[in-house]
Amino acid sequence: MNRLRYRLLLLGIAPLFVILLVVIFASSSLLRSQVILSNLLNDYSRQALLASELLANRPDVWQNRRLAQDILIRMAEIIPTRLILFDPQGELIASSDSGDALLIGTRFEFPNTNDAFSQGNIVLAQVGNDEGLLAPIRDSLNNLQGYIFLSTPFAEFTRRTTTLVWILLLTGGAGLLLGVLLALGLTQDIERPLKHLSQTAYTLALGIAPPQPIPEDGPQELKLLARTFNAFLERLQTLETSRKRLLANLVHELGTPLGALISAVQALLSGAAEETALRDELLQGMDQELRRLKRLTDELTHLHNQAFGAFELHYQTIHPTEWLSAFLAPWAQAAREKHQQWQVELSDNLPSLNADADRLAQALGNIIHNAIRYTPSGGKITIQAFADEVHFHFIVCDNGPGISPDEQSLIFEPFQRGSTAQRFPQGMGLGLTIARDLIHAHGGHIEIESIPGRGSCFKVRLPLHKSDPNAESQDR
Structure with missing residues (x-):
């Protein structure tokens, strides 16, 4: 029971097993006592009443036992059961069964029937080894003339109902076994992926072997x-x-x-x-x-x-025109030293920007540094800055070797360097990753447009009125 599948199996089968037993015994008991037995008893009671009424109109049967025997045999053709006739003292005087010939004249005791017969009721009685219904026979003056006994197959009924219980148990057991087999299959579907998961996690924790992805199956x-x-x-x-x-x-x-x-x-x-x-x-x-x-x-x-998680920004108001002029001067000198063309296009009346000046300079500097590094001597680098109603835009374009579409999706990942970068071994492949993280921290966005062999453009978009979360937390 230490296995999950067996506990799940027990969880599903145990209540079903108990319910199955209760249903089998309850249904068999109800069927026997409330349906079959009740209907059978009613049928035989009507037949006993009919026999007693027929014999009540034949007073001659009490004086002529052979006549009584013939009448019972003819009545047995109508009432298909064993009929026995007794006088008021309980002496057997006739029977529809020829096997009772030796019992004629034998007296039987019917205990606890006097009160019932005084009310005219049909009662259950036992004659020898037979169980059946005993009905009194009375004349028109309500005088007791004798008794008629109808043998009923209650013993056979009990045997058959017992057989019925066993049939229900066997069919229920077969159904339960089928349910167990089905449940084993279902629990195995649950256990298998969990087993793969635990084994892979254990292998990963111990470093035994390179872990392999687990199959994605099951529920x-x-x-x-x-x-x-x-x-x-x-x-x-x-x-x-x-x-x-x-x-x-x-x-x-x-x-x-x-x-x-x-x-x-x-x-x-x-x-x-x-x-x-x-x-x-x-x-x-x-x-x-x-x-x-x-x-x-x-x-x-x-x-x-x-x-x-120690990444923090210190926001301040930046005037882009003045800030960019000072920020771009060293990069212009670096481009001139590589004999590159340097062009800056700044829109007039750029609105103020709320940002961390040092971190923003680091992000934009990494982009410009990347452009200067990969643009060949004689190439051109263009810087554009403009603003719309809600965003500040900063674009760096070069006519370097460009980046292939497959590599563009990876260019901002740590330590990723394109095929062009292999010719420039300096650097750890973190510059654009840092630029992306810093721009995202400002609530901005960066994207690349590049055509292999024709150059690349990095486009940065920053919100103009980004609030300082540290200042907001201090105000609260």
Whole structure:
């Protein structure tokens, strides 16, 4: 009984078994006492009354026993049962059954019948080994002339009803067995997916082997449970893949700048500091590598904050025209250093924007950085900013290699890098993920339009009047 299927089976079969027994015995008892026995008793009572009335009009049968014997035999043709005639003292004087010839003249006692006969009732009595109905025979003056006994098949009836009970028990048992077999099949349908689920969860917990998705079968609720577990398993496998990719990227991203820094420091210690031009070149390279490490730590910090729920925004009023002019200046310089065309189109009278300036600069900077990185020398980068009644729009377009439609659906996922990015090994594949998260945190939306070989456009939409949830909680 430690198995779920047997407990479910017992839960369904036990009440059915009890109900089946109660119904069988109740129905057989009701059938015997209230239907068959009652109808049989009524039929034989009418026949006994008819026989007593016929014999009451034949006073000569009491003086001529042979005549009485002939009358009973003829009456047995009408009343198909054994008829026995007694005188008032209980002496058997005639019978329709030739087998009773040796009993003629024998006296029988009928106990507890005097009161009943005084009321003229037909009573149950036993003559020898036979059970039947005993009816008094009275003349027109109500004087007792004798008794007529009708043998009734009550014993046979009892035997047949007992057989009926056994038939009901056997058919009920067969039905119950069929129900058990059917219930076993149904409970197995419930147990099988749960067993797969528990085994897969156990394998996953112990790390014995790579867990496999479980079949989505069984009842609708178990299908939903299996589908949820498979989604959870797929998510775990994705996280495990991301973890391994993160470790590999970390080794690469930390190793490259650290190696360059070590080489520069060793060069400076070896006398390169004495040469001004070489020293400045080494220091400039060290500065670039340190900035690269700083960007890496910023990305990892964002990833940590997102995982542990420490992500917060500090809203303030931003005037886009002034803010964008200062924000875009360093990126314009970076584009010029790569010999790229830089074009900025800002609408006049941009309305103020409620946002976290630092976080918004990080999000938009990651998009612009992505465009500068993948746009070749001589390419063009266009920045557009405008607003409608409720939204602020910021668009970054380039004429770089573009992104294939299959990769566009994955470009915002952590550590995902398109085929074009393989030619630019720097970075951990977190820039666009961070941009998307920060824009969504502002209540905004980001989307991409790209044609392979012709470039890409990243479109950002932000609400103009997004309220600060921290300020609202403080007001409450």
